Amino acid sequence: MSTNQVKVVITGLGATTPLGGDVESTWAALLAGKSGVRPLTWEGVENLPVRIAAQLVVEPEAVLPKHRLRRMDRNEAIALIAAHEAWEHAGYAFGDREGYTIDGDRLGVVVSSGIGGLHTALNSYSVYLDKGWTRVSPFTVPMLMPNGAAGMVSIEFGAQAGAHAMVSACASSADGIGYAMDMIRSGRADVVIAGGTESCVHPLQMASFGAMRAMSTRNDEPERASRPYDKNRDGFVLGEGAAVMIFESEEHALARGATIHGIVAGAGYSGDAYDIVLPDPSGSGQAKAMRRALKDAGIVAEDIVHVNAHATSTPAGDVAELTSIKAALGEEVAHKICITGTKSMTGHLLGGAGALESLITVLSLREGLVPPTANLDDLDDGVDLDIVRGEPRKLPDGPIAALNNSFGFGGHNTAVVFKRAL
Amino acid sequence: MAATEQEILAGLGEIVEEIVGIPAAEVTPEKNFIDDLDIDSLSMVEIAVAAQDKFGVEIPDDELRNLKTVKDVIGFVQGLTV
Numbered sequence: 001m002s003t004n005q006v007k008v009v010i011t012g013l014g015a016t017t018p019l020g021g022d023v024e025s026t027w028a029a030l031l032a033g034k035s036g037v038r039p040l041t042w043e044g045v046e047n048l049p050v051r052i053a054a055q056l057v058v059e060p061e062a063v064l065p066k067h068r069l070r071r072m073d074r075n076e077a078i079a080l081i082a083a084h085e086a087w088e089h090a091g092y093a094f095g096d097r098e099g100y101t102i103d104g105d106r107l108g109v110v111v112s113s114g115i116g117g118l119h120t121a122l123n124s125y126s127v128y129l130d131k132g133w134t135r136v137s138p139f140t141v142p143m144l145m146p147n148g149a150a151g152m153v154s155i156e157f158g159a160q161a162g163a164h165a166m167v168s169a170c171a172s173s174a175d176g177i178g179y180a181m182d183m184i185r186s187g188r189a190d191v192v193i194a195g196g197t198e199s200c201v202h203p204l205q206m207a208s209f210g211a212m213r214a215m216s217t218r219n220d221e222p223e224r225a226s227r228p229y230d231k232n233r234d235g236f237v238l239g240e241g242a243a244v245m246i247f248e249s250e251e252h253a254l255a256r257g258a259t260i261h262g263i264v265a266g267a268g269y270s271g272d273a274y275d276i277v278l279p280d281p282s283g284s285g286q287a288k289a290m291r292r293a294l295k296d297a298g299i300v301a302e303d304i305v306h307v308n309a310h311a312t313s314t315p316a317g318d319v320a321e322l323t324s325i326k327a328a329l330g331e332e333v334a335h336k337i338c339i340t341g342t343k344s345m346t347g348h349l350l351g352g353a354g355a356l357e358s359l360i361t362v363l364s365l366r367e368g369l370v371p372p373t374a375n376l377d378d379l380d381d382g383v384d385l386d387i388v389r390g391e392p393r394k395l396p397d398g399p400i401a402a403l404n405n406s407f408g409f410g411g412h413n414t415a416v417v418f419k420r421a422l
Numbered sequence: 423m424a425a426t427e428q429e430i431l432a433g434l435g436e437i438v439e440e441i442v443g444i445p446a447a448e449v450t451p452e453k454n455f456i457d458d459l460d461i462d463s464l465s466m467v468e469i470a471v472a473a474q475d476k477f478g479v480e481i482p483d484d485e486l487r488n489l490k491t492v493k494d495v496i497g498f499v500q501g502l503t504v
Contacts, residue, residue, distance in 0.1 A: 067443030138464040
């Protein structure tokens with residue numbers, strides 16, 4: 001552990017996902033190995049190659065009033081819902097609710113989305129075509145911009161240290177978590193609301209990812225469709241959701257007597273500089289990100305006991321990541337750790353994935369339990385590492401660390417190190 | 423037939439409640455949209471568009487700037503529909 005660095009701890013967790021409307025229900029479903037993937041029921045869905053997705057269990061309409069939702073894209077609304085859960089979990093005051101207060105100048109926000117307000121952009125364009133520009137919502141721009149959720153969360157909680165959104169496709173919120181950690185390390189903030197959100201389950205996405213042949217077409221068995229490391233995997237399943245954590249300097253958290261759920265210890269990044277969608281097949285970019293994360297956290301490979309893998313359930317990607325893990329941690333350590341692919345249950349939240357899987361990693365360390373990779377019936381011949389399957393895996397006691405990997409179109413590789421709080 | 427002041431007031435109340443969530447009962451003639459009801463300029467655009475549809479009048483952007491209170495809107499709508 002670097003001695004001169006501010007330690008960043010996690011004091012609050014919030015999420016709304018295809019497995020549940022909050023952290024507790026999501027975690028219970030993860031441990032039970034339940035899938036959140038369901039059939040899509042849109043009109044005209046039969047014209048799409050992909051007719052399944054992992055959609056939210058709790059609609060934003062059940063949580064936020066209608067007049068507020070009029071001026072928010074769905075991705076922004078769910079970020080706000082997850083942020084509220086995390087804020088309350090951390091014990092902070094809001095409105096009439098009593099709790100700790102913080103000077104807005106010391107509070108930051110980093111909430112990322114890879115796509116932004118796709119629903120808004122397309123709905124507003126339809127309104128324009130049908131009724132003309134005067135009927136287009138004047139809130140269209142703040143609803144479609146990918147930083148909209150970050151801005152709205154900052155307004156909600158009065159965060160004036162800075163509000164940011166990283167955009168790097170499926171690595172967006174992992175990048176955001178690194179940035180949020182650095183905001184505290186550099187002294188810009190004492191507390192940061194850090195997370196990710198995505199909601200783009202829309203026919204256009206099914207068509208465009210479908211055109212790439214990137215998604216599973218197991219339309220008849222939605223719950224079995226996302227199956228990382230399984231021999232019969234055939235692509236990823238799109239998911240939607242938001243996950244938000246409260247990051248805090250250890251000093252600030254201890255001073256107010258907060259419960260500490262985990263430590264965000266370091267982040268590592270690399271760019272493949274290889275292809276706009278294909279990962280570098282050598283895996284060297286992904287391995288670099290993991291090694292840099294270990295270095296940033298001031299730990300060695302032997303400290304890692306678990307990896308929450310990017311594992312999207314694509315034929316090439318899952319096995320390539322394992323090669324990268326071996327390159328980063330060394331063969332010996334790579335064979336000792338346990339790995340899970342939780343997208344088997346949540347689907348792929350794209351820009352929200354890094355935040356949700358980081359939250360899952362934090363819970364895995366705290367609870368000492370790693371959720372299984374669902375639907376792993378026949379292990380791919382190329383898999384020679386320990387993939388958690390069937391039931392949750394117990395983690396050792398004591399001071400342990402885990403990695404969460406996120407890789408995005410554009411060649412963005414990000415790895416984040418979390419440590420158990422003792 | 424032209425709408426009465428009461429009808430326009432009630433219609434405006436419904437629009438304001440729908441768009442910004444302020445109870446219709448709080449939308450009374452003397453209220454200023456920005457200072458009293460805390461409605462921002464983008465929401466005013468939405469309210470104006472909804473009012474145009476509801477009352478069948480055209481509210482030009484230049485005119486919208488002058489409609490500061492609920493009474494102003496009632497007067498404007500009545501002036502055009504009488």
